[in-house]
Amino acid sequence: MAAEQQSPPFTRQLWAAAEPVYEAILGHPFIGGLTDGTLPRQAFRHFVVQDSHYLRDYARALAVCAAKAPTEQDVRAFADDAVGAIAAEQEMHGEFMAALGSDADQAAAEPVLPTTRAYTSYLLATVYGGSFAEALAAVLPCYWIYARVGERLLASSSPDPLYARWIATYGDEAFQTVVRRVLDLTDRIGEELSEAERRRATEHFTTTSRYEWMFWDAAWRGETWPV
């Protein structure tokens, strides 16, 4: 009998699809500026304000993932992240806003800009309308790209204490452990997917990876609504 055809681990397939985007992120001047400390405060502030808006909807997206998750343990893990991990990120943004002479209320009062709106709309449409695998693939770049970027930047860190704090959060071993958990789940789910389902999920993964690049780029450009 012919040996059963083994698919490569799903995460390997996903990363191969998004690798050029990851390389573009590492080469982006926003990331370069975080590392060498030259990133203008205005660009960092733009990022923090938009990220506060992003996190509200991302928490919703994780809660939908929790509702669709296959096992009790996975339900708990996503529900925990929807509450605890998001709260930790919001708290960090509160500290960033204070260091920038502002606060969370002021951030909340600022408009949600085009890239943030596009990214969160896409995330929410995918998690509400798609299968669990599609939902997982859509939320995954948020974890995985930040873990890879954090890990990469940790060695050099930043001469700017604010930017060093940002890097330390994502380079931290505790965060890397959280991400490994989500990646293990992705490989587990991937084993049961048909080729067509893998393709659909990969499309979501590539799209939200691109939105991660665009999110930094929007802050770097000081994006506004054109009208």
Ligand SMILES: Cc1ncc(C[n+]2csc(CCO)c2C)c(N)n1
């Ligand atoms: C645009 C954007 N993408 C990813 C993250 C990082 N992040 C946000 S929620 C979450 C999961 C729980 O920790 C992670 C890793 C961010 N802050 N902003």
